[in-house]
Amino acid sequence: MTEASSPDPRDNEPLRDGTSLMGFLHILRKAHTALVGRDKAHLRFHQLHTRGHARQYIEELMPMLLEEREKHRQQRHRPIGR
Template sequence: MTQPTPAHERDHEDVPDSSTLMGLLHVLRKSHMELVGEDAAHRRFKEVATRGDARRYIEELMPHMAEEREKRRRHRHGGGK
């Protein structure tokens, strides 16, 4: 019988510079800069070194990105707020 694999067993691994994950992180950083400014976004992005850091960064930013997307969608469709 094999042991179940922990959901985040690779959290300690570094994020490779040339990986798809790093590409995604750079896209998120660019969007984050639009929301909070370049300095704040860069400071937060510098904390990402491992896959676990990346997961937490994505989990932290995605609700803000979704909220901003919804605001823009409502504005485009005449919702105002």
């Protein structure tokens, strides 16, 4: 069982444009769009207003994106003829 991490005191800080965090979030949005479609990804992305929202978004998407990456790796390394 995993322990809940203690809340970061910066979780309530607003997200600022031009930061590396915003750049990373835009990359995640692009990947999310490829998986679930533009409308759903767009709606979810526009719910992000604070660093805490960003953290939740990352924690929500990463397992799904990692699973998808593994599927692609498996397909790439599948022996020919199968």
